[in-house]
Every structure is written in structure tokens, then in C-alpha cells.
Amino acid sequence: GQQLNQxxxxxxxxxxxxxxxxxxxxxxxxxxLWYKQDPGEGPVLLIALYKAGELTSNGRLTAQFGITxxxxxxxxxxxIPSDVGIYFCAGQLENSGGSNYKLTFGKGTLLTVxx
Amino acid sequence: ETGVTQTPRHLVMGMTNKKSLKCEQHLGHNAMxxxxxxxxKPLELMFVYNFKEQTExxxxxxxxxxxxxxxxxxxxxxxxLQPEDSALYLCASSRGGDLLGxxxxxxxxxxxx
Numbered sequence: 001g002q003q004l005n006q007x008x009x010x011x012x013x014x015x016x017x018x019x020x021x022x023x024x025x026x027x028x029x030x031x032x033l034w035y036k037q038d039p040g041e042g043p044v045l046l047i048a049l050y051k052a053g054e055l056t057s058n059g060r061l062t063a064q065f066g067i068t069x070x071x072x073x074x075x076x077x078x079x080i081p082s083d084v085g086i087y088f089c090a091g092q093l094e095n096s097g098g099s100n101y102k103l104t105f106g107k108g109t110l111l112t113v114x115x
Numbered sequence: 116e117t118g119v120t121q122t123p124r125h126l127v128m129g130m131t132n133k134k135s136l137k138c139e140q141h142l143g144h145n146a147m148x149x150x151x152x153x154x155x156k157p158l159e160l161m162f163v164y165n166f167k168e169q170t171e172x173x174x175x176x177x178x179x180x181x182x183x184x185x186x187x188x189x190x191x192x193x194x195x196l197q198p199e200d201s202a203l204y205l206c207a208s209s210r211g212g213d214l215l216g217x218x219x220x221x222x223x224x225x226x227x228x
Contacts, residue, residue: 031214042205042219101146101212105158
């Protein structure tokens with residue numbers, strides 16, 4: 001099946017530092033989504049991107065839809081302890097075969113923030 | 116409260132047991148999904164239902180049997196599972212292709228012994 005390569009797999013940072021993670025693929029995506037998953041919970045949507053080149057912010061979070069439509073990145077500025085969790089990228093493939101609600105997920109980035 | 120409720124939150128079952136996972140949403144969504152989340156692997160889509168009709172089965176073994184009696188409820192019936200089936204099973208729902216409203220439940224942590 002289609003794969004999203006998400007990196008890094010994990011990050012250990014100090015409170016206040018900025019963080020960057022990204023997802024790449026050999027396939028073209030119509031939509032990119034970024035989710036955060038806290039321990040014992042399901043993923044929660046952070047940012048949705050719908051257009052190549054789009055740059056969107058949500059508080060301290062900024063995400064961009066790559067111009068080639070094959071990648072996306074997420075930045076977190078001035079990290080705080082509650083940013084701890086697993087961050088997932090997800091995309092909706094250009095050729096979803098009519099299943100326009102089918103998402104492909106990355107493996108996730110585990111973020112640890114040291115106070 | 117996410118709007119998608121899954122029960123139970125934790126389940127331990129033997130390989131010869133039969134159990135069921137339940138998912139309920141009151142968001143007015145028409146599509147419901149089962150995902151499997153294993154450590155260090157991407158979320159794996161298992162089944163998709165749209166207006167109670169199954170529209171996708173991603174080559175899931177028959178020991179997993181989904182049921183969708185209406186657009187608000189989704190079940191996953193489990194029987195003769197294997198230890199490698201231990202994982203977090205997530206339910207999600209959406210209003211068709213509205214990805215902004217794609218909402219996950221908290222999951223059922225399943226352990227097969």
C-alpha cells in the first residue's frame with residue numbers, strides 16, 4: 001500500500017525549544033492533516049491543509065503543504081510540557097479510487113519535552 | 116468527550132474467547148471506520164462503513180467481523196484471535212469526505228493472551 005515516511009521517529013527537547021517534523025511520500029496527496037495523540041486517547045486533529053504551498057497556523061503550530069504535493073511539515077514553536085505526545089501526519093491520496101474519506105497515516109513522531 | 120465513544124477501554128481475552136468492541140457516535144456522521152494501531156506502525160485502516168454499508172475491507176482476517184446496524188453504531192466482533200492481534204483499536208467517524216470533522220474515539224486497548 002501507499003506509505004508516508006514520517007521523521008524523526010522521536011525527539012527529546014527542552015522546554016522552550018522549537019520542533020520540526022515532516023512527512024514525505026512518492027505519491028501525490030490532495031490533503032494533508034496533522035494529528036496529535038495523547039497517551040490512552042485517540043488522535044486529535046491539529047491542522048488541515050488543502051492546497052499545495054498552503055501555510056497554516058494554529059497557535060504555536062505551523063504546517064505547510066509541500067509545493068510538489070508529496071510532502072508536509074509541522075513546526076511547533078516555544079514547546080511546553082503539554083506538547084508531549086505522538087504527532088501523526090495523514091494524507092488523502094490524489095487517486096483514492098472514489099474513497100474520498102480514506103486516509104493514509106505516517107508512523108508518528110514521539111515528542112518528549114523536558115521541563 | 117470526543118463525540119465518538121468506544122467501549123470497553125481495555126480488554127484482555129484468551130485466544131478461544133469471543134468478544135465485541137463497540138463504537139458509538141452522535142455527531143450526525145454517516146461514515147464510520149475501524150483502525151488498528153500497533154507500536155511503531157502506521158494506523159491501519161481495517162473497515163469502512165458508509166450509511167451502514169461496508170465500503171472497504173482491507174484484507175482483514177475473518178476472525179474480525181464488523182457490524183454496523185445504523186449510522187451511529189459500529190461493532191467489531193472478535194473470535195479466535197492471535198497474540199499478534201493485540202493492539203489499540205480505534206473507531207472514527209466522518210461526514211462523508213469532510214476531513215475536518217474526521218473524529219477518533221479513545222480506542223480499546225486489546226490484549227490477547
